[in-house]
Amino acid sequence: MGVRILERVQLSDLVVKLVFDAPLIARKRKAGQFVILRIHEEGERVPLTIADADAEAGTLTVIFQVVGKSTRHLAELQVGDEILDLVGPLGQPTHIEKFGTVCCIGGGVGVAPVHPIMQAMKAAGNEVIAILGARNKDLIIMEDEFRKCADEVMLTTDDGSAGFHGFLNQALEETYLKPGRKIDLVVAIGPVPMMRAITEMTAKYKVPTVVSLNAVMVDGTGMCGGCRVSVGGEVKYVCVDGPEFDGHQVDFKSLTERQRTYIEQEKSSDEHYCRCLKGGN
Amino acid sequence: MDMKERMQLPRTPMPEQEPKVRARNFDEVPLGYTPEMAVIEAQRCIQCKQPPCVQGCPVGVDIPGFIKLVAEERFIDAAIKVKETNALPAVCGRVCPQEEQCESKCVRGLKSEAVAIGRLERFVADYERAQGQVACPECSLKTGRRVAVVGSGPAGLTVAGDLIQRGHSVTVFEALHKAGGVLVYGIPEFRLPKAIVEAEINYLERMGVEIRTSSVIGRIFTVDELFAEGYDAVFLGTGAGLPTFMNIPGENLSGIYSANEYLTRSNLMKAYRFPEYDTPIVRGRNVAVVGGGNVAMDAARTALRLGADNVYLIYRRSRAEMPARSEEVHHAEQEGVQFKLLHNPVEYLGDERGQVKAVICRRMELGEPDASGRCRPVEVAGSDYEIAIDTAVIAIGSGANPLVQGTTPGLETRRGNYIVADEATGQTSRPGVFAGGDIVTGAATVILAMGAGRKAASAIDAYLASLPAK
Numbered sequence: 153m154g155v156r157i158l159e160r161v162q163l164s165d166l167v168v169k170l171v172f173d174a175p176l177i178a179r180k181r182k183a184g185q186f187v188i189l190r191i192h193e194e195g196e197r198v199p200l201t202i203a204d205a206d207a208e209a210g211t212l213t214v215i216f217q218v219v220g221k222s223t224r225h226l227a228e229l230q231v232g233d234e235i236l237d238l239v240g241p242l243g244q245p246t247h248i249e250k251f252g253t254v255c256c257i258g259g260g261v262g263v264a265p266v267h268p269i270m271q272a273m274k275a276a277g278n279e280v281i282a283i284l285g286a287r288n289k290d291l292i293i294m295e296d297e298f299r300k301c302a303d304e305v306m307l308t309t310d311d312g313s314a315g316f317h318g319f320l321n322q323a324l325e326e327t328y329l330k331p332g333r334k335i336d337l338v339v340a341i342g343p344v345p346m347m348r349a350i351t352e353m354t355a356k357y358k359v360p361t362v363v364s365l366n367a368v369m370v371d372g373t374g375m376c377g378g379c380r381v382s383v384g385g386e387v388k389y390v391c392v393d394g395p396e397f398d399g400h401q402v403d404f405k406s407l408t409e410r411q412r413t414y415i416e417q418e419k420s421s422d423e424h425y426c427r428c429l430k431g432g433n
Numbered sequence: 434m435d436m437k438e439r440m441q442l443p444r445t446p447m448p449e450q451e452p453k454v455r456a457r458n459f460d461e462v463p464l465g466y467t468p469e470m471a472v473i474e475a476q477r478c479i480q481c482k483q484p485p486c487v488q489g490c491p492v493g494v495d496i497p498g499f500i501k502l503v504a505e506e507r508f509i510d511a512a513i514k515v516k517e518t519n520a521l522p523a524v525c526g527r528v529c530p531q532e533e534q535c536e537s538k539c540v541r542g543l544k545s546e547a548v549a550i551g552r553l554e555r556f557v558a559d560y561e562r563a564q565g566q567v568a569c570p571e572c573s574l575k576t577g578r579r580v581a582v583v584g585s586g587p588a589g590l591t592v593a594g595d596l597i598q599r600g601h602s603v604t605v606f607e608a609l610h611k612a613g614g615v616l617v618y619g620i621p622e623f624r625l626p627k628a629i630v631e632a633e634i635n636y637l638e639r640m641g642v643e644i645r646t647s648s649v650i651g652r653i654f655t656v657d658e659l660f661a662e663g664y665d666a667v668f669l670g671t672g673a674g675l676p677t678f679m680n681i682p683g684e685n686l687s688g689i690y691s692a693n694e695y696l697t698r699s700n701l702m703k704a705y706r707f708p709e710y711d712t713p714i715v716r717g718r719n720v721a722v723v724g725g726g727n728v729a730m731d732a733a734r735t736a737l738r739l740g741a742d743n744v745y746l747i748y749r750r751s752r753a754e755m756p757a758r759s760e761e762v763h764h765a766e767q768e769g770v771q772f773k774l775l776h777n778p779v780e781y782l783g784d785e786r787g788q789v790k791a792v793i794c795r796r797m798e799l800g801e802p803d804a805s806g807r808c809r810p811v812e813v814a815g816s817d818y819e820i821a822i823d824t825a826v827i828a829i830g831s832g833a834n835p836l837v838q839g840t841t842p843g844l845e846t847r848r849g850n851y852i853v854a855d856e857a858t859g860q861t862s863r864p865g866v867f868a869g870g871d872i873v874t875g876a877a878t879v880i881l882a883m884g885a886g887r888k889a890a891s892a893i894d895a896y897l898a899s900l901p902a903k
Contacts, residue, residue, distance in 0.1 A: 176653055190610055196702060196711035197610075222711060237610040239647035370702070370712075373608050373649055374834055375674040376694035382685055387678065392836070406685050409787025413687040417713035424708040 154234030155189075158211060163293040166218045167261055168227045169203070175210030177202075177240045183272040184246030184265075184364065184396055187214065188372040190237040191225055198222045199369045201265035201341075201395070202241065212238075215264035215293065221422040242372045243395050246272060246362070252336035254278045255328065256302070257350060259285045259320055259342025263294050265364060266341050273339075274301050281335070282306070283323055285342070289314035321349040329357045337362065340399065344408050351399035361399035365390045368411060381407050434476055444546040445474040456737045456768035459622045459705055463527075466556040468508065475503035478548045481540055486550060489538035491884025492591070494518050496535060496550055503553055512561035515554055516570065520594035520637060521587065521883065523562065523629045524616060526555025529880045530758050562632055569640050573600035578897045581606060581664040583650045583837060586614020587879045588670035588870030590634065591886030592893070593642045599894050603642045604664070608649040611701060614672055615879070618701040619693070621731050623738065627700070651836035656844070656866060665900060666865045666893050669852060670886065673871035675832040679723070683781030684827075688715050688789040692724070692732045692828035699735050717824025719743045721792050722770075723778055724828035725755040730762060732826040733770045744770045745820060749777040749797050749810040775799070777810065779817065781825065791819045831876050841866075851875060859889030867893055 159171035177187060186201045204213035218227050229235070246269045254273045258266035263284050274280045282302035286292045287310045298305050307315025308323040316323040320342070328335055338361040340350040347363040354361040367379035367390040374392035381390055384401035388394060447470075449455070449463045466474065478500040486496045494515055502511035515522045531537075531551035539547035561567055578601045582589045585607040593603045611617050616630045638644060650656065650671075659667055676691030678684055690698075695714070698704040702712035720736040722729050725748035736744045746765065748755060751774050755762060766772065775797045782791040796816035799808035833850040845853040845862035852861055852868040859867040869885030871877055 180653060194703075194710045196713075237647045239608070239610070239649060241652055242649065370694055370697055371609060373836065375676065376697055377676045377678065377691040378694045380678075380685060387680070387685065403685075406787065409783075410685065410687055412786070413715065413788075414713040417707065421708045421711055421713065 154236055155238040156234050157229055157231055160229070160231050163215065164291045167215060167291070167293055168218070169213060169215045169264075170226070170229070172212045172214070172235075172238060173210060174212040174238055177238070178205040178210050178212045179207045181205050181212070181241035182245035183248065183268040185241035185243045186265075186372070186395060187212070187238055187240030188242060188369065189214075189226075189235055189239075191222065191229075191235045193236065195225075195236065196222055197370055197372070198226070199242075199366075199372055199391075201364065203264035203267055205268075215261060217261040220418045221425045224422065224425065239372070242391060244393065246339075246396055248272045248276050250277045252278065253281065253334055254337045254339060255281045255283065255324065255335050257283045257285070257320055257324065257338060257340040257342070259340075259346040260287070260291065261293070262342030262346070262364075263292075263298075266339065267294060267297055269339055270298065271301060279303050281328070283308060283320060285309070285320040285323070285346070287311065319349060320346055321353040324350065325353050325357075329353065329359070335359050338399075344404060344411065347399060348404040351402070351404075355400050362396050363399035363402060364395045365397060365402065365407060366395070366411075367407060368413065381410075436479070439476055439479065442473065442477045444477070444549055445470050445552075447549070447552055452767040452769070455623065456734075457740075459738055461626050462623050462764060465559055466552055468506070468560070471503050471508070471553060471556040472506060474549050474553060475500045477541060478504070479540065485538035485540065486535045486548075489535040491534065491880050492519050492887050494535075494554070499557065500548065500550070500553055503557060508557055508560045509564065512557040513570075515557060518887075519554075519883070520591060521633045522554050523558035523633055524587070524625065525880055525883070526551050526553075526558060527625050527629075528620060530878060532758070532760075534880065559629075562629070567632070567636055569636070570598060572598050572640060575602070576600040576897065577903060578602065578665045578900070579604070579663055580666045580668065580893060580897075581659045582668045582670065583656075584608075584614060584670040584672055584870075584872075585612035585634070585644060585646075586670055586672050586870060586882060587616065588672075588882040588886040588889075589614070589668065590637060591883040592668045592670065592869070592890045594637050594640065595887060595890035596893060597637070597640045597642050599890075601894070601897060605642060605644045606648040606650050606654075607644060607646045609701065610646050612644050612646060615674075618697045619728065619731070621696065621700055621735050623734065624731065649836065651840040656837065656841040656863070660865065665897055666867065668859070668886075668889055668893060669837055669861070669866065669868040669872055670870045670882070671834055671837055671872045672882075673831045673833050673851075673876040675834045676827070677830045677832060678827055679778065679829065681778065681780055683783060683789065686781055686783040686789040687787050688717065688823055689781060689825045690715075690827065692722075692728045692826050693831065695732055695826045696728070696735065699739070705735075705739060714739065715824050716740050717822070719745075719820075719822045720824040720826065721745045721747055721778070721820065721822045722826045722828055723747045724830070725750065725757060726828065726830070727757045727761055728831075729828035730757045730765045730770075732828050733765050734768060736824065736826065737768055737770065741824075745773050745822070746770050747773045747776045747778055747792070747794060749775065750807065751775055751799060754807045773820075775810065777812070778825075782819070789822060789825055791821050792825060793817050793819055833872055833875075849875070857888060858892035859885060860892060865896065867896075
C-alpha cells in the first residue's frame with residue numbers, strides 16, 4: 153500500500169532529495185504543483201513542492217530541508233523504504249507563457265521548486281536567468297541542473313563563499329534591475345523573508361513578481377482554510393488558489409505570523425522524537 | 434409480557450459518562466445498552482402492522498422486524514436484518530437525529546416516549562462487532578460493470594455497499610488518507626469512535642469494495658478520465674467541506690480556526706494525542722466557538738477536552754433557533770460550555786505576534802422571521818464588548834468544494850457550486866454521472882446523505898442495466 157523510495161541523494165548537510173515510485177502523480181503533475189505526504193500512521197501531513205518528475209519512469213522527486221521532526225524522519229529513510237501516503241498533484245500549476253525574459257530566483261531549498269518552473273518557462277520560449285542563493289557555497293543545490301537549461305546562472309551566498317556576496321534581492325538589484333536589464337517577470341521561491349525582500353525590490357522597479365507560498369497546511373484540498381493568506385485584501389487558500397500568487401499583493405506579515413502558530417509545539421515534537429531515537433521516552 | 438405491561442414500560446435510559454469526567458476525556462459519552470436493557474426496550478415496540486417508523490427512516494430499515502429479533506434475544510439475526518438496508522448501523526445508531534426521523538413517527542411517542550430505535554440499532558451493531566462475527570451478505574453474480582464513487586463519506590459508502598451487493602465492481606476514490614468523510618474528520622471520537630467507523634468500512638471492503646485513499650478526483654483523474662479508464666458510471670458524493678468564514682477584521686490571526694481545520698486536526702490527525710501523534714493543535718485556555726449547529730457543539734466539546742478553562746459558544750440567535758440536536762446542546766451545557774446567545778463576533782484583536790487575544794462581540798435581538806422562518810437577528814447598537822480568548826473556532830456552516838465541478842465540463846451546478854441532480858435518482862446533467870448528499874443539498878445530516886446514496890444506487894443499477902452489452 154505504501155509509496156516506495158527509489159533513490160535518495162544527500163544534497164547538502166540538511167537538504168535531501170528523494171525519488172518516489174508514483175506513476176499516476178508523475179503523469180499528471182505540472183510545474184508549480186505540490187504533494188502532501190504522511191510517513192507513518194502517527195505522522196502529520198507534510199506539503200512538499202514537486203522538484204521534478206519522469207512520466208515515463210513513473211517517478212516523482214521532492215527536495216526538502218530538515219527543519220523539524222517530520223523532515224528529520226523523512227531524511228532518515230533509505231532506498232527501498234516506504235512512506236504511508238502520498239497525495240497529489242495539488243495546487244494550481246504555474247502560469248506559463250512567453251513573457252520574454254524571466255528571472256527565476258531560488259533561495260535555500262526553494263531552489264528545488266524553481267527548477268520545473270524554469271524548465272517550463274524555457275520550453276515556452278523565454279530567456280531564463282536563474283539566481284540561486286544560499287547561506288554558503290556548501291548549501292547551494294542543483295547548480296548543474298540549472299546550468300543545463302538556464303541562459304544565465306548566477307550564484308549568491310550570504311557569506312561570499314561563492315558568487316555574489318550578499319542577499320538575493322541585492323544581487324537582483326545590483327546585477328539586473330539597477331543596470332536597466334529588461335526583465336519581464338520574476339519568479340521567486342524561498343523563505344518568506346527572502347520572498348518579501350524580493351517583492352519589495354521588484355515593486356520599486358515595477359517588475360511583475362510571482363512567489364510560491366509555504367503556508368501551514370493540513371489537507372491541501374481546500375477543506376480547512378489553515379493555509380489561508382490575504383492577497384490583495386482577499387482571503388485565498390494557498391492549497392487550491394495557489395501556491396503561487398502575485399508577490400506584490402501578498403500580506404507577508406500575516407503569513408509569517410501564521411507560520412509561527414505551532415513553533416513551540418514543533419520544537420517539542422522534534423525533541424520528543426530525538427529522545428525516542430536515543431531509546432528513552 | 435402482555436400488551437398492557439408493555440405499554441407501561443418507560444423508555445430505557447442509556448448509561449453515560451458523568452459530565453465532569455467525560456468533559457476531560459475523548460472516550461464515548463453514552464455507554465450503550467446492555468443486552469438486558471436492549472431486550473426490555475425492544476419489548477416496548479408494539480409491532481405495528483403498517484409501521485410509521487419505517488417511513489421516517491431515509492434508508493427504510495425494517496425497524497419492527499429487527500426489534501422483534503432483539504426482544505427474542507436473537508441479536509446477531511437482528512444485526513443482519515438491519516444491514517439488509519443499512520451498511521452503517523453502528524454509525525447511524527449514534528449520529529442520526531432519530532427524534533426527527535424514525536422515532537418522531539413512533540406510535541408510542543404519541544402518549545409517552547418513542548421506542549429508542551437508534552439505541553437499539555446501535556446495540557445490535559455493537560453486539561455483532563463485539564462477537565467478532567460480522568457476516569457479509571451474499572452478493573449477486575458479477576455483472577462486469579464498474580462504478581467509480583467519488584468521496585467516501587456516508588453517501589458514497591452507501592452507494593458502494595448497495596452496488597457491490599448488486600454485483601457491480603465498485604472503486605471508491607477518497608482525497609484524504611482515510612475513508613469515511615465527515616465520519617472520520619468531522620464527528621469527534623467521543624460521539625463516534627473511529628474504530629467503529631473503521632470496522633464498518635472494513636465490512637464494505639470485505640464485500641469487495643475497493644477503496645483508493647489519497648486520490649483527489651479533479652487532480653489525479655478527472656471525471657472524463659474515469660470513464661476513459663473503463664468506469665461505466667460515476668457517483669459524486671464529495672460533500673460540503675469548504676469552510677465559511679465571516680470576513681470580519683482579524684479573522685486571519687493565529688489561533689483562529691475553521692471548524693473543519695480544528696476538527697480535522699483533532700479527529701483525523703489525532704492532535705489531541707500530540708506529541709505521540711505529530712500534528713499539533715492550539716490548546717487554548719479561553720476558546721470562542723462561533724455558531725449554533727452540531728459542528729459548533731462538536732468543536733466546543735473538543736475544546737473542553739483539549740483542556741480549555743472557558744469555552745464560549747457564541748450564537749447570534751436564541752436557543753430556540755439553534756440548528757444543533759437538542760441532545761448535543763444539552764451535552765455541551767452539562768459539560769460546562771458557556772452559551773453566549775444573541776451574540777455575534779464583529780472583530781478579533783491580536784497581540785504583537787499576531788496571535789488572537791480577544792473577540793469583540795455585539796449583542797443581538799430577535800426581529801421578524803426571515804425566509805427560513807427563523808427570527809432574524811438584529812444588532813443592538815452600542816452593545817459591543819470584549820471577551821479575552823486565545824483560540825476561536827468558526828463553525829457557521831460550510832459550502833461545496835469546487836474541485837470536481839471545475840474539471841467536469843457539462844456538469845450543471847447551481848449557486849454556491851452545488852451540483853444539480855434529480856432528487857429521486859441523483860441523475861446529473863451528464864449521462865452516467867450521478868450525485869448525492871451534501872454536494873447536492875448543502876450541509877445536511879449523515880442519514881440524509883445515506884438516503885440520497887440509496888436512491889442513486891438504484892438509479893445507477895437501472896442505468897447500468899440499460900447500457901448495451903459489453
